Amino acid sequence: MKKFFYVMAGVAILILVLYTYLGGFTAPDVTVVELETKYVAGVPFEGSVEDEALGRAFQRAAKVVEQKELEGVLGSVYYNNPDTSGDSLRAFIGVIVPDPNVTLPEGYELRTVQGGKKVVHVEANANIALLPGKLYEAAFDYADTENLKLEDFYVEWFPEEDIGVLEVPIKQ
Numbered sequence: 001m002k003k004f005f006y007v008m009a010g011v012a013i014l015i016l017v018l019y020t021y022l023g024g025f026t027a028p029d030v031t032v033v034e035l036e037t038k039y040v041a042g043v044p045f046e047g048s049v050e051d052e053a054l055g056r057a058f059q060r061a062a063k064v065v066e067q068k069e070l071e072g073v074l075g076s077v078y079y080n081n082p083d084t085s086g087d088s089l090r091a092f093i094g095v096i097v098p099d100p101n102v103t104l105p106e107g108y109e110l111r112t113v114q115g116g117k118k119v120v121h122v123e124a125n126a127n128i129a130l131l132p133g134k135l136y137e138a139a140f141d142y143a144d145t146e147n148l149k150l151e152d153f154y155v156e157w158f159p160e161e162d163i164g165v166l167e168v169p170i171k172q
């Protein structure tokens with residue numbers, strides 16, 4: 001029985017060390033800023049978060065950036081929250097580009113996210129596997145603490161490896 005306890009304690013310590021290494025305990029920075037206009041080149045997606053087409057859209061965007069078909073960073077726009085809409089996701093997956101006058105890869109379209117609104121802006125430093133959870137949790141916690149109502153509209157992007165940003169407009 002003691003041996004089992006020591007093994008389980010060792011596994012727990014290993015998990016804690018790994019979680020710490022991946023950035024699990026780093027606190028996101030949360031502020032309220034004015035949304036800047038953003039241009040997103042990508043593909044629309046509507047369906048289940050489990051749909052393989054969603055994974056393919058993310059993989060295609062990563063390939064577009066890696067092969068320098070577009071200058072920019074991986075980014076997405078989400079038009080709903082799948083946690084509150086029964087696993088159904090409406091999104092636009094692609095690359096945030098600095099200039100709307102770009103030549104788009106085949107199958108890509110350009111969408112504009114108009115600036116000017118106040119948004120909850122969250123930045124976090126962690127492994128990509130942990131970033132979405134950290135970003136959204138921080139935004140929702142901040143909105144609850146500050147008694148803010150958020151729109152069901154989310155813009156996220158990843159400007160560098162292990163850094164993620166999320167902006168959610170505040171309902172006026």
